[in-house]
Amino acid sequence: DAGITQSPRHKVTETGTPVTLRCHQTENHRYMYWYRQDPGHGLRLIHYSYGVKDTDKGEVSDGYSVSRSKTEDFLLTLESATSSQTSVYFCAISESRGETQYFGPGTRLLVL
Amino acid sequence: GEDVEQSLFLSVREGDSSVINCTYTDSSSTYLYWYKQEPGAGLQLLTYIFSNMDMKQDQRLTVLLNKKDKHLSLRIADTQTGDSAIYFCAETRNNNAGNMLTFGGGTRLMVKP
Numbered sequence: 165d166a167g168i169t170q171s172p173r174h175k176v177t178e179t180g181t182p183v184t185l186r187c188h189q190t191e192n193h194r195y196m197y198w199y200r201q202d203p204g205h206g207l208r209l210i211h212y213s214y215g216v217k218d219t220d221k222g223e224v225s226d227g228y229s230v231s232r233s234k235t236e237d238f239l240l241t242l243e244s245a246t247s248s249q250t251s252v253y254f255c256a257i258s259e260s261r262g263e264t265q266y267f268g269p270g271t272r273l274l275v276l
Numbered sequence: 277g278e279d280v281e282q283s284l285f286l287s288v289r290e291g292d293s294s295v296i297n298c299t300y301t302d303s304s305s306t307y308l309y310w311y312k313q314e315p316g317a318g319l320q321l322l323t324y325i326f327s328n329m330d331m332k333q334d335q336r337l338t339v340l341l342n343k344k345d346k347h348l349s350l351r352i353a354d355t356q357t358g359d360s361a362i363y364f365c366a367e368t369r370n371n372n373a374g375n376m377l378t379f380g381g382g383t384r385l386m387v388k389p
Contacts, residue, residue, distance in 0.1 A: 197377075206280070206364055206379030207319070222376070254318060256377075264309070265377055267319040 167191045168268035170255050176274045183242040185271050187255030189235075196238040197222075197256040197265060198230060200249075207254060213238055245275045280367055282380035289388050294352040296383045298365035301346060305367040308341060309377070310350045313362045322350070322363075352385075360387045 167190035177183050187196060195214055199207040199222075209222030211230040219230050227249060229241045242249055255268040279301045288294045300308065306327050311319040325332045325339045325348075332339045338351040348365055362382040369376045 204284075204381050206366075206381045207377075208379070209376060212376075264307075264321060264324060266321065267311075269318045 168255060168257055168266060170253075170268040170271045172271060173269065174272045176276065177245050178276050179246055180244050183245050183273065183275075185240045185253055185255075185273070187238045187240070187268060189238075189255075189257050191257060191259070191266075192235060193257040193259045194235075195258040195260065195263075195265075196232065197258075198228070198238065198240045199254045199256065200224065200251040201254060201270070202251050210240065210253075245273075247275050249273065250275045280365060280378050280380035282363075282365060282383045284381070285384050285386070287386045287388065288355050290355060290357055292355055294350075294355045294359070294385055294387075296350045296352075296363050296365075296385065298348040298350075298380050299346055300348065300365070300367045300378075300380075302367055302369050302378070303343070303346065305369065307368045308339075308348050309364075309366040309368075310337075310339065311364045311366065311379075313364065313382070315361075319364065355385075355387050357387045357389055360385055 169188045171186045197212040198210040201207050208224045210228050213219045213232040231239045253271045256265040258265045281299045309324040310322040312322050313319050336353045340349045362384050364379050364382045366377045366379045
């Protein structure tokens with residue numbers, strides 16, 4: 165998976181609790197992305213980063229925040245998890261603008 | 277609905293060819309991709325095609341692009357049981373900060389022995 169790890173790989177949490185997912189890369193790629201995957205929707209972009217401390221919203225950003233304090237780590241936070249955020253979350257990286265994106269193994273999140 | 281559309285399901289017999297189709301909407305897309313996802317795994321890049329090409333072949337995979345109809349297809353020759361997976365097409369939409377991938381909903385390919 166192109167030097168991309170995600171943690172945790174599985175998580176069960178309760179509605180209203182905060183959750184942070186971590187994406188770590190060893191490729192020194194500038195761009196990092198968070199997607200969620202739901203049946204019938206393919207993957208939808210939540211947030212992305214184009215450099216340290218540089219982030220922007222994607223298609224489905226409501227209820228999520230991100231942070232990137234160093235090149236290798238991109239964190240996705242659900243401030244107060246809801247059942248609609250039950251999903252599989254994928255991180256991706258790309259070397260530069262317009263380059264191919266490579267995906268991590270995913271984090272399966274269940275919000276009860 | 278999806279901006280990028282794919283049929284949900286395809287079933288073929290081992291050894292036959294599989295053709296997975298995709299339609300997209302953004303005529304300015306620079307790259308179009310095919311990703312493969314096996315159960316419980318992430319997305320694996322299979323192949324991609326640049327928008328100024330109309331065909332790309334890579335071993336058993338052939339990608340055809342019809343820009344006029346905004347239609348993309350992936351042909352897998354001599355399909356094997358190991359090809360059973362979900363296949364996603366994706367188009368790129370560039371903005372000022374990076375390339376945004378827009379995915380189709382995925383086509384589940386089932387290969388029967």
